[in-house]
Amino acid sequence: MNVKVKALPIEDIIKDLSKQFDIPIQEDSGEFILKLPERLGKGFIRGSSFDNGIGIIEYSFTFYHDLELLFSINKTHPLKFIFCLRGKVAHTFENDQDVHTIHSYQNVIVSSSGSNGHVLNFKANESVHITSIEIIRKKFTQRPNYEFLGLSPELKELFQDSDAHKKFFYQGNYSLQAADIVDEINEKKVSGFLRSLFLEGKLYEMLVIQIAQYEDDQANKLPQILRRTDVEKVKQAVELINNNLDKNYSIEFIAKEVGTNVNKLQESFKYMYDLTVNKYMQQVKLEAAKDLLNTSDYNISQIVHMIGLNNRSYFSKIFKEKYNVSPKYFLKSAREKEAADKE
Numbered sequence: 001m002n003v004k005v006k007a008l009p010i011e012d013i014i015k016d017l018s019k020q021f022d023i024p025i026q027e028d029s030g031e032f033i034l035k036l037p038e039r040l041g042k043g044f045i046r047g048s049s050f051d052n053g054i055g056i057i058e059y060s061f062t063f064y065h066d067l068e069l070l071f072s073i074n075k076t077h078p079l080k081f082i083f084c085l086r087g088k089v090a091h092t093f094e095n096d097q098d099v100h101t102i103h104s105y106q107n108v109i110v111s112s113s114g115s116n117g118h119v120l121n122f123k124a125n126e127s128v129h130i131t132s133i134e135i136i137r138k139k140f141t142q143r144p145n146y147e148f149l150g151l152s153p154e155l156k157e158l159f160q161d162s163d164a165h166k167k168f169f170y171q172g173n174y175s176l177q178a179a180d181i182v183d184e185i186n187e188k189k190v191s192g193f194l195r196s197l198f199l200e201g202k203l204y205e206m207l208v209i210q211i212a213q214y215e216d217d218q219a220n221k222l223p224q225i226l227r228r229t230d231v232e233k234v235k236q237a238v239e240l241i242n243n244n245l246d247k248n249y250s251i252e253f254i255a256k257e258v259g260t261n262v263n264k265l266q267e268s269f270k271y272m273y274d275l276t277v278n279k280y281m282q283q284v285k286l287e288a289a290k291d292l293l294n295t296s297d298y299n300i301s302q303i304v305h306m307i308g309l310n311n312r313s314y315f316s317k318i319f320k321e322k323y324n325v326s327p328k329y330f331l332k333s334a335r336e337k338e339a340a341d342k343e
Contacts, residue, residue, distance in 0.1 A: 001063070004070045008078070010047040010055040010134060013071075017045060029192045031199065036061055043127075050200050053139025054207075059089075060129040060186075063122055070094065072117035076164045078134035080118070081210045083107040083175070085182045087128030090121040093167065102130075105174040105231050107210050111158060113167040131182050133207055137162040152215055172213050174231045176238070176272040181206045233258040234268045241281050245288050246308045251277050285309070286322050293327060294334045300327050 007016040014032040018025045021040060026033040033046040043061025055078075071077065072094055082091070084102045091100045091108065094117035102108055112118055122128055141162055148156040158168055181202050190198055236258040241249070254277065255265045269277050285307040292303045304315045319327045 001065050002068045002070070004072055006073045008073055008075055009136060010049040010057055013057065014045070014047050029196045031195065036063075040064065048196070048199055049134075050196075050203070051139075052143040053136035054200075054203060055134045055136075056199070056203050057132045057134060058130070058185075059120075059122070059132075060086075061122075062125060062127045064124060066124045067122040069120045069122075070117060071119070074115050076115060076138075076162070077112050077117060078136050079109075079111045079158065081107065081109055081133040081135075081207060083131045083133075083178050083182065083206065083210065085129040085131065085179050087126050087130075088123075089128060089130050092119045092121075093117070093169075094119060100169065100171060102171070103228060105176060105179055105228070107172040107175060107178060107213065109158075109168065109170045109172075109210065109214060111161070111164055111166070111168040113164055115164075116167070129182070131185075131206070133203060133210075135159075137164075151211070152218060154218075155211065155214065170214060170217075172210070172217060174228070174272065175209060175213060176231070176234060178206055178209050181209070230260070230264065230268050231272070233260045233265070234272060237265060237269075237277070238280075241284055245285055246306055248308045249281075282318060283322075286319060289315070289319065289327070290323065290330070293331045300331060303327075 003017070003020050005013055005016050005020075007013050011032055014025060014034060017023075018034055021034065021036075023034045023037060023040075026035065030050075031046060031048045033044055035044050036042055041061055041063040043059075045057070045059050045061065047055065047057040049055030082089075082102060084104055084106055086104055088101055088103045091102060091110065092098060093112050096116075100108065110118070120130075137159060141160060145159070148159055151159070157166075185199065185202050188195065237254050240254060240257060251262050251265065255262045258265070260268075266277060269275055269280055273280055275283065289303050289307050292298055292306065293300070296303075298306065300315075301312060304310075304312050307315075309315050316327055319325075319330075323330065
């Protein structure tokens with residue numbers, strides 16, 4: 001399937017795709033959603049845009065046929081920060097032969113020159129999830145950007161190039177931090193006005209991560225370039241930890257379970273989360289404890305046991321270090337709020 005999209009901004013892109021695929025649009029407070037019918041595949045395409053010229057398009061689907069999306073319009077195209085959570089997608093510039101394949105957990109920063117467009121190619125029967133942050137620079141440069149202080153000269157020039165005089169392409173390494181943000185977006189815990197606020201905040205958070213990764217790459221600060229297999233092993237380790245919060249696994253045990261060695265696992269966690277494995281486990285346990293204190297009827301001793309800690313004093317110490325309040329006071333405040341809400 002070859003689909004030519006001749007529309008901007010994001011709402012018009014979704015409307016254009018709706019007409020070409022003959023799919024109705026669902027809307028939730030500025031978030032436009034296309035759910036694929038069985039004749040085409042399964043999954044969705046959705047998009048939102050906000051003031052200041054920033055927006056997001058997500059492609060989370062499996063198409064039953066090869067799909068080529070050509071974005072071609074006689075206007076300056078947005079600056080794109082593309083992140084691949086699942087599967088892979090091939091990107092080319094319109095009228096260009098160079099193909100860039102974006103794999104899982106990789107990100108690209110891309111800008112076409114002039115009104116030259118972009119082409120995204122998706123393979124049939126392959127599950128993909130691509131998130132594209134789209135920035136219309138003429139609008140974005142009108143917000144208080146503080147002269148893009150702290151950005152490298154190259155990125156500063158890229159953001160200020162509102163008429164797209166220069167073509168730009170950068171392909172980054174791997175980021176589970178960005179993947180976590182996409183997962184949070186997909187959970188869709190709120191709707192309406194709150195969803196709009198939440199989505200805009202997460203959009204800026206992901207933008208910060210991708211810019212920081214680019215700056216680090218250019219400064220050669222990263223200790224290594226991880227292979228996709230390394231990233232998959234970290235993902236397996238994260239799932240093992242998250243699904244077994246009542247256990248206190250040793251690093252040696254986790255490394256063996258996911259098929260790597262301790263040093264490699266530590267380096268990978270440091271690379272992607274800027275945390276050691278033990279620190280990551282501690283943070284996950286504390287987040288779970290905070291949620292339980294806030295939403296359940298369990299007492300502190302029960303919660304300490306549920307997150308795999310045996311020492312209540314130690315739990316109180318690390319909880320207060322992270323949240324600046326004791327678990328006892330946090331629980332008391334949560335119960336008081338719950339009682340007030342019932343009145």
